Amino acid sequence: MERLYAILEDIQPDVDYKTCVTLVKDHILDSLSILSLVAEIEDEFDITVPAVEIIPDNFNSADAIWAMILRLEEN
Amino acid sequence: MSSYFSIEYLALFLPAVFIFYNLMPKKYRWLLLLLASYLFFWLISGKLILYLISATCIVYIIALHLEKIQSQRNQLLEKKERSERKAIRIFYQKKQRKLVTAGVLILIGILAVLKYSGFIGINIQSIFSLLHLPITIQIPSFVLPIGISFYTLQAVSYLLDVYREKIKPEWNFGKLALYMSFFLTIIEGPICRYSDMSIQLYEGRKVSWNQFLYGMQRILYGLMKKIVIADRLNLFIKTIFHDYNSYDGGMIAFGALLYTCQLYMEFSGTMDIVIGSGEIFSFKILENFRQPFFSKTISEFWQRWHISLGLWFKDYIFYPLSMSDPLKKMTSWARKKFGNHYGPLMSGSIALFCVWLANGFWHGSGWNYIFFGLYHFTLILGGNLIEPVSNRLCSYFKIKRESILYHFFQIVRTGILVVIGELFFRAQGLRAGIHMFIKICTNFSLVSFTDSTVFSIGMDRQDFIIVVIAVMTVFVISIIKEKGLSVREHISKEPIVLRWSLYYMLILFIVVFGAYGTGYVPVDPIYANF
């Protein structure tokens, strides 16, 4: 989880990722930052994020992103 | 039957389908919808329905095959150790990918042949004549079945969603055929996803009185947009775009502005009828517009205008492309080199370029459409490129980005850029578009407005007054919607006398001020031709 916060902080600083649950909805993460984010996550956690996972629900909060990572690591 | 605004549809088809739908037992309601949809298609395109049926067959077979491969894989996965699983996954992934690629290529191929062979033929021909080659090729032309651009995209999304295991494929051929042909979305969309539509289409849900009323209101609103505004503007716009040489830049700019207005009223009015008709059956059809002219940037505009198309491109072109392995590597590499903003921009822009090229092509086979697509690509890319610079400028000059004034500036700027885009979109060919644009820049004058030439081409003073009143009504309703309030809920809380007077007024407004009957030629459904 801390690793994820670090990545997020690196991509878009000055956001309270612990509480924010509207990252996509409020355009804090736009489509370009999601591209960066996915690339970083894949490197960091050795997973592949398929296109089908790129939905707002999976990126609206750090918790959601983390849940997605865990799910993908399972496979 | 020619459109949702025809008497055939509003007075015969829709009521008949609604009545029979309610008479049917729930279990068979979807069958009635399928019959109605095929009848609808047949009435418009006749024998060309074969294209639709064959597309449905292709999708049906491939989707079931994909599922078979997936279940084989799952059986194997259960038996194997964890370490072997990855290899199995990859093996079956490849197998699926071949199949789904074939399916998508066939679907897009049919669309491309029907839609673009004429365009390609003409361009090859002009290359030949440029090179002085005495070759004439037969330029083919096909009659397009109605809605092919829409149902093809729906078919592709269905296949890809099955491939991505987002949805289970439909085993009932009839039900799949209904998803592909649903009469409300076939002509001008919205481009629906199987996961959004399947349950509502098949479960035969109960019709509710409130939904019915909402639906009727929505249909009336759409009728007003189309018949009072779009159709009344038609003659003026036609004259300006057809005969642009006779008018100065001011009039051409005004024509482009009115065309943008007409396009919005026509398209969103159609969507009101589609969504309203859906509500009558208690279907929830996705909104295709969200007050687009309140957008602050071009990319926001495209998240509010023809939403379903934008989402389709995003889900099936933008993300798959930008997250393909080579582009992903590029993103990681570039981010380290150019930082957070410009890093992902490179690969993002490549994907975005493909999206807008596809967008241009989807709208039609003509250079002006391709230009239209690339124009928006350039605007969005440009916006992204200068964003850090403009941020810095703003803070340097202490411009408050959150002030109302600045927002207003952004909205107007975006509006102007959109109008310029639509000028090329409507122009009869790219060359005409360029000429018109040049005229706006070099020959701009407001004389036509002061000497009332403006009232002499197809619309007189009274016509303009009516259009202004109607547009203002739409504008006010848009503001209320933008504020997140629901107009209809407000209305439903009013006393019955006021409520009914409002309905009667709206109906009479349409009946009296609608541009129908002798002397008017209604606009063809603009988006149905794409």
Added chain:
Amino acid sequence: MKVKYIVRSFLFMTGLLICLGTASIVVFPKNNTMEFGMRDVNANGILGENDNTIDVLVLGDSESYSSISPMTIWNETGITSYVCGTSAQQLYESMNFLKQALQNQKPKIVILETNAIYRNFSPVKMIENGFNQLFPIFQYHNRWKSILPVDFGGSIEYTWRDDLKGFKYSNKIEGTNAQDYMSKTDKIAEISELNRQYVKEMAKLCEENDAKFILVSTPSTVNWNYARHNGICLLADEYELDYYDLNLLSKEILIDWSQDTRDKGDHLNYYGAFKVSKYLAHFLKEKYALSDHRQEKEYQSWNESYQRYQTIIAQN
């Protein structure tokens, strides 16, 4: 609960009909002239005629008002006739004109020019027509631009008369050398079921009003041929109607196709119409024993109209 909704819908619809009706009363032209917003003024000029003065009513498309000139008929025989013809008239429109005319007139003969029988239309047009007839707001809605004070509450008064009685004058000559357009054949041009029904209905309506309903084909090389002739013959037999095809009367009506048409055989011009009307006048008078009104006091306005008609011809 359900009853409540049904009652409400019923009340709402009633209110809506009242609104549409009121609006219809407002926009409906209060006189039969252009200034008052009347459409098809020539055909609707019949509204200005005195009650029960028209003996022969002609219905049809542009063929009817190009070929039949009531003033010529008047001058020849003293028969009063009126052409309620409009361009591209469909049979449901002919029906409208027939019904309208029967309200104030008692024609002895109703002629339907047969070209209209071959104009097909979709059933939807009938529905539209129904709406238009029931609520004139739908066809006169454009009058909001030129609404007059009299439209609010004023009564309807038709004062205008057409000196040409629905005929449209043209002295343009654009000849054709098509001579043998009526070559004999066994082929039969099909008549749509909808149009058959309309002919049947019109015949019935005429019978109820003691008018003789007859079919007439006026000369046109473009629109008429023997297959169509056969089709109408069959129809006339079926409904027991009199049918006269003037295209076959090349001995009685000497149409010179190089001179008597204004658009290469499509429509007759004044010279052709004169020949047709003259023949028709005498033929109708003899066949149906119509009376001569020329000396009657109530019909003096017809003589005046004829004077003006002649001036129009002389001036052009």
